[in-house]
Amino acid sequence: VSRISYVNGHYVPHAGAMVHIEDRGYQFADGVYEVIHVCDGQLIDAGPHLERLERSLGEIRIAMPMTRRALGVVLTQVIRRNRLSFGSLYLQVTRGVARRDFPFPAHTAPTLAVTAQRMHPYSAAKVAAGVAVITLPDIRWGRCDIKSIGLLAPVLGKQQARASGAFEAWQLDSAGYVTEGTSTNAWIVDRQGTLVTRPADHRILNGVTRLRLMTLAQDMGLAVLERPFTVAEAQSAAEAFLSSTTTYLLPVTRIDGAPVGSGQAGPVALRLREAYDLFVKNSAARALS
Amino acid sequence: VSRISYVNGHYVPHAGAMVHIEDRGYQFADGVYEVIHVCDGQLIDAGPHLERLERSLGEIRIAMPMTRRALGVVLTQVIRRNRLSFGSLYLQVTRGVARRDFPFPAHTAPTLAVTAQRMHPYSAAKVAAGVAVITLPDIRWGRCDIKSIGLLAPVLGKQQARASGAFEAWQLDSAGYVTEGTSTNAWIVDRQGTLVTRPADHRILNGVTRLRLMTLAQDMGLAVLERPFTVAEAQSAAEAFLSSTTTYLLPVTRIDGAPVGSGQAGPVALRLREAYDLFVKNSAARALS
Numbered sequence A, B: 001v002s003r004i005s006y007v008n009g010h011y012v013p014h015a016g017a018m019v020h021i022e023d024r025g026y027q028f029a030d031g032v033y034e035v036i037h038v039c040d041g042q043l044i045d046a047g048p049h050l051e052r053l054e055r056s057l058g059e060i061r062i063a064m065p066m067t068r069r070a071l072g073v074v075l076t077q078v079i080r081r082n083r084l085s086f087g088s089l090y091l092q093v094t095r096g097v098a099r100r101d102f103p104f105p106a107h108t109a110p111t112l113a114v115t116a117q118r119m120h121p122y123s124a125a126k127v128a129a130g131v132a133v134i135t136l137p138d139i140r141w142g143r144c145d146i147k148s149i150g151l152l153a154p155v156l157g158k159q160q161a162r163a164s165g166a167f168e169a170w171q172l173d174s175a176g177y178v179t180e181g182t183s184t185n186a187w188i189v190d191r192q193g194t195l196v197t198r199p200a201d202h203r204i205l206n207g208v209t210r211l212r213l214m215t216l217a218q219d220m221g222l223a224v225l226e227r228p229f230t231v232a233e234a235q236s237a238a239e240a241f242l243s244s245t246t247t248y249l250l251p252v253t254r255i256d257g258a259p260v261g262s263g264q265a266g267p268v269a270l271r272l273r274e275a276y277d278l279f280v281k282n283s284a285a286r287a288l289s
Helices: A024-028 A046-059 A068-081 A124-129 A152-163 A208-219 A231-235 A267-288 B024-028 B046-059 B068-081 B124-129 B152-163 B208-219 B231-235 B267-288
Strands: A004-007 A010-013 A018-020 A031-039 A087-094 A111-118 A131-137 A168-172 A178-181 A185-189 A195-197 A224-226 A239-244 A248-255 B004-007 B010-013 B018-020 B031-039 B087-094 B111-118 B131-137 B168-172 B178-181 B185-189 B195-197 B224-226 B239-244 B248-255
Touching: A004 A068, A010 A068, A018 A024, A024 A087, A024 B024, A024 B087, A024 B152, A031 A046, A031 A267, A046 A068, A046 A087, A046 A208, A068 A087, A068 A111, A087 B024, A124 A248, A124 A267, A131 A152, A152 A168, A152 B024, A168 A231, A185 A208, A185 A231, A195 A208, A208 A224, A208 A239, A208 A248, A208 A267, A231 A248, A239 A267, A248 A267, B004 B068, B010 B068, B018 B024, B024 B087, B031 B046, B031 B267, B046 B068, B046 B087, B046 B208, B068 B087, B068 B111, B124 B248, B124 B267, B131 B152, B152 B168, B168 B231, B185 B208, B185 B231, B195 B208, B208 B224, B208 B239, B208 B248, B208 B267, B231 B248, B239 B267, B248 B267
Parallel strands: A131 A168, A131 A248, A195 A224, B131 B168, B131 B248, B195 B224
Antiparallel strands: A004 A010, A004 A111, A018 B018, A031 A087, A087 A111, A168 A178, A178 A185, A185 A195, A185 A239, A239 A248, B004 B010, B004 B111, B031 B087, B087 B111, B168 B178, B178 B185, B185 B195, B185 B239, B239 B248
16 A cells, blocks of 8 residues: 545545645744554544644634644545555644744635554564663753644754664753653652652643653552653652553653663563553444444 | 756646655754845855754754755755845755554654745845744754754744734744744844854754854954853843845844834834845855856
8 A cells, every 4th residue: 555645625646745845844843743543544633633633723823723623534534545554544633834924924824734644563673672872951942732843842842862772862951950841741650559759830842641651540540640750750759651642551661871760671661551452442343233 | 937846857838847745844843944035146155054954954864865966956046946046045954765563663764855945135225124933832853953844842932923014933942042043043243242143053953044143243243152042131121133045134223012112113224134134135246257
């Protein structure tokens, strides 16, 4: 199957999916995005993702390009036309095309682009191995709660992580507290077994997977506490892990080279990942039935 | 004359100047830009602009898309093909097109896009009227010295200024010092006649016009001091002004509604603008001869 993308009302071969060079997304990062997981050809947690999209757009005063319901139809079409079973949809909305000038243009329709990405599920062995993270200063802007396409700082951070042989970089605010990873939320499990993650303020993106994991953890009888934590605290925690739409949950076994807890994937993280995995499969099955 | 733009080796009608939706400039703001003034069909201060482009690219490890000399040829072609006499060239370099993923892609050529904009010189009356600025918190990232296309915070700031009937917004760091405008540098003239502007650290873009004005001021026997200043200091200064490639220098006569000095365009600002105007005209004449 050749890849099909969607741009402003047209389903086009991916290679020919183009936007104008004066699209404000290209010249000003004047837009926002979402990544939605697809399992068994079904969108997972589409509701919360599209709600968040609408919130991000509202914060920067871009209109929704169409109703949430119509957007759902487009997303479903992109899945079908790509025969996508397991992977993700990426959707991006920008303020549209206008002669370059900083203020909002007067009469411009937003641009909507959607692409599909095929993925492979993480193997049990890969999950069990855990991942390493490094830490670096959080140099991002003050509104990380908006899922904006202005991602140069996270790009540089992720690149630095990979160049150091790590999977992710945890970013630190000026007081030394972890905000989040460059594309994932950050968690620890303290010695009492409580899950700790930063409150969703302006310094982090309130992950849909983050919220889902909080609910699942509570269902499992685990305590969840939203408060900032330091690197030292994370390194001496019982466990640490990260979460995102495409990684689900991955145990963090090393932080800046130091082992976390036993240095192995922790039991709480692995149980919670199993619960999330089941949630995804059940969501897909429910949508199919 | 219909507008002609340049994209990756091709001079194309502006309406058809497109890039791929997976260009990293579109999905990650993974790129940088320059705006170069054109007077009498000649590039003004092209040298410092292309030097700064190379520096910005170096800081985020994108290769120059071609030599500085070859880039100069492209820019000249865009001027000619648009028969551009007075206005500006906008050039943007991104990390290129790749399947969406945060780390740098392995084998991707940078994208270069160039557009021309026709402008009208500011009238003497408009300059003499001065402009109003508002102030707001600087929520941008920590590397404003890189001229990145991640401009959502400046876009929101400029829009807020225009909605308040002001020309520009001066952004304030957490200590209450002015960093710069959303697309201009900020200056005051103190009661002793000294020009004061923030040092070029990571919090501001080191404007080419800013540097040129510093040289011209010194040639005129004016003292220039690089240090941060507060809003209160600016409001009680003898004069204030802003500078940029396309505005040259504009007197700031009101800050958050309060008059600066006499509330009229100041004599130092007007003399310095005249000197800059002459510098532009002489540069163009020298290039033509």
